Amino acid sequence: MGVLSGKVVIVTGATSGIGKGCAIEMAKAGAKVVATGRHEERGANTVRLVKEVGGDVIFVRQDVTQEADWVKVMDTTLSTYGRLDCLLNNAGEAVVKPLEQLTIDHLQFLLRVDLEGPFLGMKHAWPHLKKAGGGTIMNMSSITGQKGGPKGSAYCAAKGAQLGLTRAGALEGAPFNIRVNSIHPGMIWTEGIPDVMGPNPETYRHLLEATVPTKVLGETWHVGTAAVYLASDEAAYITGAEFNVDGGKSAT
Numbered sequence: 001m002g003v004l005s006g007k008v009v010i011v012t013g014a015t016s017g018i019g020k021g022c023a024i025e026m027a028k029a030g031a032k033v034v035a036t037g038r039h040e041e042r043g044a045n046t047v048r049l050v051k052e053v054g055g056d057v058i059f060v061r062q063d064v065t066q067e068a069d070w071v072k073v074m075d076t077t078l079s080t081y082g083r084l085d086c087l088l089n090n091a092g093e094a095v096v097k098p099l100e101q102l103t104i105d106h107l108q109f110l111l112r113v114d115l116e117g118p119f120l121g122m123k124h125a126w127p128h129l130k131k132a133g134g135g136t137i138m139n140m141s142s143i144t145g146q147k148g149g150p151k152g153s154a155y156c157a158a159k160g161a162q163l164g165l166t167r168a169g170a171l172e173g174a175p176f177n178i179r180v181n182s183i184h185p186g187m188i189w190t191e192g193i194p195d196v197m198g199p200n201p202e203t204y205r206h207l208l209e210a211t212v213p214t215k216v217l218g219e220t221w222h223v224g225t226a227a228v229y230l231a232s233d234e235a236a237y238i239t240g241a242e243f244n245v246d247g248g249k250s251a252t
Contacts, residue, residue, distance in 0.1 A: 002030030003232040008081040010034045010073060012064050012121065013091030015042035017190035018140065020049065021220025022088055022227045027055025029228045034077045036062035037091070064091045064117030070124040077128075084128040086231045089118035090140040096151045107154040114158040115165065122169055126178070134177025136231045139166045140223075141182045143250045146242065163242070170240030179239035181230050186246025187211070188218040213248035 009026050013019035015037030023035045027050045035046050035057055043059035050057040060076050062069040077084055093113045095106045118139045129135035144152050145159025162182070169180035187208055193201045209215050226245045229235055244250050 002028065003234060004086075004228060005030030007085040007231065008032045008034070008077065008083050009086040009088060009231060010036065010077060010084065010121075010125070011088045011090055012036045012062065012117070013140075014046050014059075015039045017192050018185060018188055018220050018223050019088075019090040020046050021190075022090060022224040023050055023057070024053055024055070025221055025224025025228050026086075026088075026231065027057060028053050029232070031055075031086070031231070032081050033057040034060060034073065034080070036060045036064075036073055038063055062091075064089075064121065065112045067120055067124075070120045074124050074128065083132050084125060084135065085132060086136045086138070087121055087125040087129075088138045088140065088227055088231075089121045091117055092140060094152075094155050096155065098151055099153045102154050107157065110154050110158040111161070114155075115161050118162060119165055122165070122180070126173075129173075129178050130176045135179075136235075137169060137173070137178065137180045138227055138230055139180070139182045141166075141184045141242070143184045143186050143244060143246050145182075146184060146244075146250065166242075167240050174239060179230075179235070181235075181239060181241045181243055183223060183226055183230070184242055184244045184246065184250070185223050186218060186244070186249040188220060188223060188245075190220060211249070212246070213252065216247055218245060218247060 009031045011023045014023040014035035023033050027033050037043050047057050047059050060073050062073050141159050144156050148156050166182040173180050223245050
């Protein structure tokens with residue numbers, strides 16, 4: 001029996017990278033997983049990988065910026081599994097450019113995905129978690145949402161605003177046994193690295209590793225096991241927390 005046995009979790013942005021890794025780890029821990037994302041083919045791949053580890057999973061196509069899609073996800077979750085215990089707001093985007101090259105459209109795009117998406121998720125999950133007698137919400141942030149980063153003015157602003165959403169949610173959820181925490185990955189090695197850092201990532205991997213105190217880049221399962229812990233009853237006294245998964249990078 002895994003620590004999440006019997007729990008139903010929604011993982012947004014589960015079609016690649018950290019979201020896919022979290023869906024797999026949470027399924028391995030016994031959760032029933034509702035994986036969402038915009039890409040049907042990638043979603044099918046996530047479903048296949050989750051089933052390979054013995055997981056119970058469905059995929060729902062979703063754009064987290066569209067409220068109607070959130071209604072669809074909640075309705076499908078309840079009709080399939082009968083309850084909701086955990087929401088992992090993982091879906092996100094990043095734009096990494098010097099400040100003078102950023103536009104208001106860049107900022108507004110990130111605010112829609114990285115702030116409005118989690119807000120809508122929390123809003124629509126809330127009544128179901130209350131009905132279940134409590135539950136957990138995790139917002140996937142970044143260490144740059146805590147301390148900033150070069151070329152990240154728009155991204156850091158969106159993730160920093162998300163912290164306020166998490167903290168307020170933790171306070172509002174406490175009387176209902178709804179725990180709200182944020183997860184802050186550092187440099188995690190995913191298929192999306194080239195989109196942010198540039199092509200041919202293997203040629204500069206050693207440079208990235210050198211910036212981490214442990215000299216090791218994170219893997220998606222590192223974040224997934226953190227999500228498992230925070231979603232479990234073992235983390236019953238943890239809410240409003242910023243949970244860093246970064247090999248010590250945020251301590252520098």
